[in-house]
Amino acid sequence: MPRILDRIMDGLDIETFIVCSSEEEGRKLIIQLLKDWGFNDVDIVFSQFQGPGSRIRARAYVHRSGDYYGWLKPLDKEDSMS
Amino acid sequence: MNKQKIMLIPLDPVHDVGLKMVRRGLEEAGHETILLPPDLPVEEVIQEIAKSSVNTVLVSRTLGYGVAEILARFVDLLDAAGIRERVKVGIGGMAIRPELAAELGFDAGFGPGTTVEEAVAFVEDREYVEAKQRTIKHKTDFTIGYSYAYRHQGIKEKLDRITDMILTWAQGKTSPGVRRAEIRDELWDVHRWRDYEPMAKFEREYVKHSDEMVRNFYENGVLHSKTRRFSKEEVVGLEDYVARTIETMKVPQLSARAKPLVFNQYGTGCPFMDIGHIKVSEAWGADGVVHFDPSWGARTEGLLDGFLTHEEDGTVLTPANLNRIKRALEESTLWQIRAHRGLNTPETVVLAGKIGADLTKINICYGSLGAGTDPARLTVDAIAAIRFAVKYGMPFDVVTNEELCGVPAFKAFAGMLITAALGVRLGGKPILQPLFCKSPEVMVGGQMTDNYVEFNAAKIMALKEIVEAPIWPGAPVGFLTQTEDRVQSSASTAMHAVLASMLEVDAVTIASADEAYSGGPITVPSKIDTLRAVAEALRFYGHTTIAQTKQMEIWRDEIVTGIDKVLTDVVAKGDFVQALYDGVLGSREDGAYPGRSGRDTVVKQ
Numbered sequence: 212m213p214r215i216l217d218r219i220m221d222g223l224d225i226e227t228f229i230v231c232s233s234e235e236e237g238r239k240l241i242i243q244l245l246k247d248w249g250f251n252d253v254d255i256v257f258s259q260f261q262g263p264g265s266r267i268r269a270r271a272y273v274h275r276s277g278d279y280y281g282w283l284k285p286l287d288k289e290d291s292m293s
Numbered sequence: 294m295n296k297q298k299i300m301l302i303p304l305d306p307v308h309d310v311g312l313k314m315v316r317r318g319l320e321e322a323g324h325e326t327i328l329l330p331p332d333l334p335v336e337e338v339i340q341e342i343a344k345s346s347v348n349t350v351l352v353s354r355t356l357g358y359g360v361a362e363i364l365a366r367f368v369d370l371l372d373a374a375g376i377r378e379r380v381k382v383g384i385g386g387m388a389i390r391p392e393l394a395a396e397l398g399f400d401a402g403f404g405p406g407t408t409v410e411e412a413v414a415f416v417e418d419r420e421y422v423e424a425k426q427r428t429i430k431h432k433t434d435f436t437i438g439y440s441y442a443y444r445h446q447g448i449k450e451k452l453d454r455i456t457d458m459i460l461t462w463a464q465g466k467t468s469p470g471v472r473r474a475e476i477r478d479e480l481w482d483v484h485r486w487r488d489y490e491p492m493a494k495f496e497r498e499y500v501k502h503s504d505e506m507v508r509n510f511y512e513n514g515v516l517h518s519k520t521r522r523f524s525k526e527e528v529v530g531l532e533d534y535v536a537r538t539i540e541t542m543k544v545p546q547l548s549a550r551a552k553p554l555v556f557n558q559y560g561t562g563c564p565f566m567d568i569g570h571i572k573v574s575e576a577w578g579a580d581g582v583v584h585f586d587p588s589w590g591a592r593t594e595g596l597l598d599g600f601l602t603h604e605e606d607g608t609v610l611t612p613a614n615l616n617r618i619k620r621a622l623e624e625s626t627l628w629q630i631r632a633h634r635g636l637n638t639p640e641t642v643v644l645a646g647k648i649g650a651d652l653t654k655i656n657i658c659y660g661s662l663g664a665g666t667d668p669a670r671l672t673v674d675a676i677a678a679i680r681f682a683v684k685y686g687m688p689f690d691v692v693t694n695e696e697l698c699g700v701p702a703f704k705a706f707a708g709m710l711i712t713a714a715l716g717v718r719l720g721g722k723p724i725l726q727p728l729f730c731k732s733p734e735v736m737v738g739g740q741m742t743d744n745y746v747e748f749n750a751a752k753i754m755a756l757k758e759i760v761e762a763p764i765w766p767g768a769p770v771g772f773l774t775q776t777e778d779r780v781q782s783s784a785s786t787a788m789h790a791v792l793a794s795m796l797e798v799d800a801v802t803i804a805s806a807d808e809a810y811s812g813g814p815i816t817v818p819s820k821i822d823t824l825r826a827v828a829e830a831l832r833f834y835g836h837t838t839i840a841q842t843k844q845m846e847i848w849r850d851e852i853v854t855g856i857d858k859v860l861t862d863v864v865a866k867g868d869f870v871q872a873l874y875d876g877v878l879g880s881r882e883d884g885a886y887p888g889r890s891g892r893d894t895v896v897k898q
Binding site for chain 1: 309521524527530531533534561562563564566569570573602603604776777779807810812813814816817818
């Protein structure tokens with residue numbers, strides 16, 4: 212996992228508007244997008260299709276409860292980004 | 294500090310309010326300012342700077358279009374005119390990002406949210422030191438000042454009789470839950486435990502009154518199947534994370550109003566993730582947090598120990614988990630540990646008290662009608678729990694979640710008032726927690742067809758008409774009105790919080806924007822969503838009041854009459870516990886079922 216993803220406390224949401232012809236298509240596309248980016252633990256939190264397309268929010272869980280959290284790893288100087 | 298001469302330039306068609314505020318701050322600090330009008334051509338601005346003797350120039354830009362081009366041109370012309378070397382140039386405004394300012398070669402860039410003090414510090418060539426704690430928050434006991442005096446004498450008299458009835462019934466009765474609580478109270482020394490001293494006598498006595506799963510843990514070290522221990526590396530990482538976070542932590546006030554205090558809930562299953570969520574909640578203004586434990590914990594006799602994380606919702610109640618969370622809390626944060634619904638009710642109160650919680654939650658009626666615990670068992674346990682809450686100085690709320698099962702508000706309120714009256718009799722400080730929700734009752738009855746305001750308001754008005762007691766709607770407010778749309782969800786939560794505020798309640802519990810999402814754990818940005826929405830809504834409405842409508846009065850009166858009738862029926866029954874079994878406080882038809890967990894475990898002392 213890239214180090215920056217370690218810093219995401221739990222989930223990464225992507226909220227956008229997808230031009231599509233149906234609710235199903237919008238859902239399929241957003242999930243495909245997250246999978247193309249390398250996320251596997253993905254879900255759609257919200258989707259609303261109207262004429263032009265879908266207002267949609269999808270989520271990739273980076274850390275679920277009980278995982279080993281990257282943000283608990285002690286920071287060294289190179290990590291601190293300050 | 295030398296007096297500076299500053300030119301303020303709104304490089305924008307119209308907007309100059311920010312610069313006017315900065316000018317005021319600079320003049321109050323003794324500096325001389327020249328404010329140019331908006332919408333001057335860049336060339337003219339350069340000429341104005343050239344013919345002046347200013348040493349600092351502050352430029353503002355609000356509109357976003359063409360911002361990079363116009364500012365680049367401004368810098369180029371400054372260079373060309375040979376002025377750049379003699380003046381310090383800062384840029385600020387809604388359209389400005391620090392990255393853009395640095396890229397274009399400005400000495401400083403001030404984005405949205407910049408304070409006047411920051412701009413003054415820039416002019417004076419000194420480092421801007423942000424106050425670590427802009428507002429000092431203090432922990433508040435919001436039960437102080439309430440008399441618990443009844444305004445409705447008929448209801449008071451019935452509650453007195455029912456309280457007598459309950460205490461008489463419970464005399465000489467005990468349960469494994471009460472025994473464990475007593476053992477925890479007598480034999481478990483939190484200071485010795487924190488020093489890792491063995492607690493052999495405590496464990497020996499404790500397991501005698503515990504389930505096999507808990508016995509297996511203490512005797513054989515076997516964990517519940519859905520839990521695991523943290524590694525040493527994880528614990529070290531958490532300590533480092535908490536220390537770093539506390540060092541940079543600011544604890545803002547969510548609103549300028551003294552009340553309602555705003556609580557949110559945590560219970561991710563993992564105490565470390567909970568701490569992550571809690572620190573974020575605190576940083577975004579939450580006044581308090583509420584601990585959620587897993588549902589199986591309520592049906593298990595006994596509590597585990599150790600740093601345990603859990604694969605499902607609800608964070609396991611163990612001394613180690615609670616202690617770790619306690620150590621991560623800001624001093625001003627109110628901390629509630631729920632004890633209300635299961636077989637560990639009195640012991641949870643003892644543990645919460647010893648670890649240092651501020652509040653707990655106890656309700657016989659909800660716990661036995663909506664949460665699966667046997668009414669007789671929970672009555673015995675709740676009496677002990679209230680006594681321990683008194684001993685450890687913890688007020689407790691009495692929630693009416695049985696409304697979610699379908700029990701109408703007036704019945705749930707009758708049950709809430711019974712537990713509250715019992716609490717007052719035993720020396721406790723109960724807090725009434727009516728649900729602010731779109732309950733099955735209103736879905737069927739249509740009370741919220743037009744608006745969510747009047748029925749919720751009527752509920753609060755009814756309680757205020759009956760007794761002078763603290764009120765903390767929950768839990769969370771707006772329950773069953775939120776959807777998976779985070780904007781809708783946050784807006785709904787915020788409007789319910791404002792309604793509660795207008796009704797002058799003491800506290801509210803709010804959900805995250807993920808409240809209606811059931812596909813996975815809630816995430817921390819969704820907590821920020823609702824905290825921001827509530828803060829904004831409370832700011833918007835301030836101390837505005839709400840008009841009392843005729844419909845509110847009608848529903849208020851119906852609720853009060855309904856409560857009175859239910860209490861009359863309990864008195865007539867002559868046995869509070871039997872009344873629970875028989876559905877007087879919520880029937881099978883309503884959707885309430887007397888719980889079975891812990892049945893036949895009440896024994897003579």
